[in-house]
Amino acid sequence: MKIIFAFMALFLMPIQAQAVTLAEDIATTIMLRGHPCGGSAVSQIQQQSDGAGNRTIRATCPNGNRYQVNVSSDGRVSVRRLN
Amino acid sequence: MAVDLAYAGCPKDAAVERMVESVDIDSDEAKPERIETGETEGLKEEPVSVAGKKPDTIQKNSSKPAELGIEQLVVRLKKTKAIGLFTKLAIRSDVFDFKEAVESYRKREEFEENSEQLRDRFNGLLLKILALLDSDPVLSKDIHLARDTIWKSLVEVKS
Numbered sequence: 001m002k003i004i005f006a007f008m009a010l011f012l013m014p015i016q017a018q019a020v021t022l023a024e025d026i027a028t029t030i031m032l033r034g035h036p037c038g039g040s041a042v043s044q045i046q047q048q049s050d051g052a053g054n055r056t057i058r059a060t061c062p063n064g065n066r067y068q069v070n071v072s073s074d075g076r077v078s079v080r081r082l083n
Numbered sequence: 084m085a086v087d088l089a090y091a092g093c094p095k096d097a098a099v100e101r102m103v104e105s106v107d108i109d110s111d112e113a114k115p116e117r118i119e120t121g122e123t124e125g126l127k128e129e130p131v132s133v134a135g136k137k138p139d140t141i142q143k144n145s146s147k148p149a150e151l152g153i154e155q156l157v158v159r160l161k162k163t164k165a166i167g168l169f170t171k172l173a174i175r176s177d178v179f180d181f182k183e184a185v186e187s188y189r190k191r192e193e194f195e196e197n198s199e200q201l202r203d204r205f206n207g208l209l210l211k212i213l214a215l216l217d218s219d220p221v222l223s224k225d226i227h228l229a230r231d232t233i234w235k236s237l238v239e240v241k242s
Contacts, residue, residue, distance in 0.1 A: 019164040020164070020165070020166065020167040020170075021167075022167065024167065025166075025167025025168060025169050025170055026167075026169055028166075028167065028169075028170045028215065029167075029169040029170050029172075029173045032170065032173045032174070032177075032211065033173065057169070069169065071169065071172060075172050075175060075176070076172075076176050076179075077169065077172045077173040077176050
């Protein structure tokens with residue numbers, strides 16, 4: 001009986017969004033800009049930021065493509081392939 | 084790091100604020116369907132719903148979506164953990180590009196001719212967001228329900 005209640009409680013729990021990792025976030029951003037990535041998470045992430053507030057992220061997709069994600073100080077996002 | 088993390092979502096807008104006031108939660112989707120039987124002679128003309136209940140009763144019992152205002156949806160979109168920061172910024176860029184395209188067509192007085200094309204682009208953008216919200220189905224549903232309101236707020240003429 002306890003097991004039934006435990007299962008019922010599990011199903012009745014409100015569904016909460018799971019937090020995405022940085023690797024997944026960057027992979028999604030790359031794919032949103034129309035670039036192939038071959039998976040849902042990147043690796044070898046390198047982040048840099050300059051004094052003007054621009055941020056640069058370099059990461060490698062599961063398909064081997066390496067990309068640079070540029071986030072400008074006003075929040076504009078662009079992606080370019082490096083290899 | 085000088086990138087402001089607080090802007091991960093659409094910004095507040097005068098147009099958006101105006102739309103929040105005019106949001107009608109009781110849209111057509113909440114209204115029950117009527118059945119046309121054709122046998123109306125001798126019967127009282129009461130609206131009959133699919134389930135045979137009065138529409139008023141159904142409207143009282145049906146659960147209304149909690150927050151369908153643009154401002155609330157933007158706040159929820161900012162807060163959701165289903166989408167990461169960079170993805171939110173990318174979506175925000177897309178929304179800005181879309182708004183710029185609308186403004187451009189308006190300036191050239193070509194909006195009406197291109198409204199269908201813009202609507203297709205908007206639908207594509209919305210589809211992207213809904214796909215990203217796979218792990219936040221409640222927000223996804225609410226954005227889907229408010230799609231017409233969002234469209235109107237994006238294409239309305241700013242005074």
